[in-house]
Amino acid sequence: TTALSIKQLSKAYNNGFQALKGIDLEVEEGDFFALLGPNGAGKSTTIGIICSLVRKTAGQVSVFGYDIDTDFSLAKKQIGIVPQEFNFPNFEQVFDILVNQAGYYGLTRKLAVERTEKYLKALGLWEKRFDTGRSLSGGMKRRLMIARALVHEPRLLILDEPSAGVDIEMRRSMWAFLKQLNDNGTTIILTTHYLEEAESLCRHIAIINHGEIAEHSSMKQLLSQL
Numbered sequence: 001t002t003a004l005s006i007k008q009l010s011k012a013y014n015n016g017f018q019a020l021k022g023i024d025l026e027v028e029e030g031d032f033f034a035l036l037g038p039n040g041a042g043k044s045t046t047i048g049i050i051c052s053l054v055r056k057t058a059g060q061v062s063v064f065g066y067d068i069d070t071d072f073s074l075a076k077k078q079i080g081i082v083p084q085e086f087n088f089p090n091f092e093q094v095f096d097i098l099v100n101q102a103g104y105y106g107l108t109r110k111l112a113v114e115r116t117e118k119y120l121k122a123l124g125l126w127e128k129r130f131d132t133g134r135s136l137s138g139g140m141k142r143r144l145m146i147a148r149a150l151v152h153e154p155r156l157l158i159l160d161e162p163s164a165g166v167d168i169e170m171r172r173s174m175w176a177f178l179k180q181l182n183d184n185g186t187t188i189i190l191t192t193h194y195l196e197e198a199e200s201l202c203r204h205i206a207i208i209n210h211g212e213i214a215e216h217s218s219m220k221q222l223l224s225q226l
């Protein structure tokens with residue numbers, strides 16, 4: 001099964017800047033995939049489009065066979081997104097942030113509460129459940145965003161620069177969590193500008209630069225060329 005299929009994807013922003021110049025990408029179910037590239041390469045634009053947060057100019061994107069235009073709501077259900085930065089509502093508590101998110105996906109109140117408990121515990125945030133999201137440290141905010149992305153148990157988890165602003169110790173435990181999630185069958189795609197991060201986690205990799213895919217291979221193949 002193909003988890004993600006991108007064909008001839010282009011994006012020109014309103015100011016005329018061509019951020020993506022017709023990229024093709026395929027990610028298989030079960031893969032741990034890195035979209036690697038320098039700042040400004042087009043990584044966030046790409047995942048913004050996959051998650052329907054950014055309008056594409058041309059091309060096709062489908063997630064587990066659901067086209068993001070014609071099967072919008074089914075495509076959306078397959079995806080969990082961990083953005084680079086998130087503005088938590090000012091006074092919302094950690095517990096409510098997750099329950100409300102589950103509500104957006106149509107889960108019953110009972111299931112929403114169960115999932116909230118499950119993922120807050122899995123990410124070591126149970127003790128913080130009555131704190132506001134805003135008050136958490138950088139690493140805890142990231143873990144909260146991961147928990148929030150998982151409450152509807154998507155088949156594809158997408159993380160935009162997950163290590164940005166996370167200290168080294170927190171990074172290691174987050175990586176271990178993601179590895180385990182992937183072992184249990186969740187397809188994961190992350191963007192990064194650190195080769196080390198892609199190397200420790202990912203099986204396949206695409207390198208993007210100036211809105212074009214420069215290289216697309218297995219991590220093993222890529223490392224053997226360096």
Ligand code: ADP
Nearest residue numbers: 011012013014015016017040053054055056057
């Ligand atoms: P779209 O083409 O998807 O409608 P816009 O060109 O209208 O997007 O820009 C969306 C938002 O991104 C605007 O609010 C704009 O201020 C902001 N923006 C503009 N330039 C940049 C940039 N270089 N990086 C990030 N955001 C930007």
Ligand code: ADP
Nearest residue numbers: 013015017019038039040041042043044045046
């Ligand atoms: P990356 O995630 O790889 O750092 P982005 O996808 O955020 O790259 O940005 C790709 C390019 O598009 C950058 O040059 C950025 O400045 C530009 N860009 C991003 N958002 C906007 C916007 N809303 N309007 C105009 N240009 C943008």
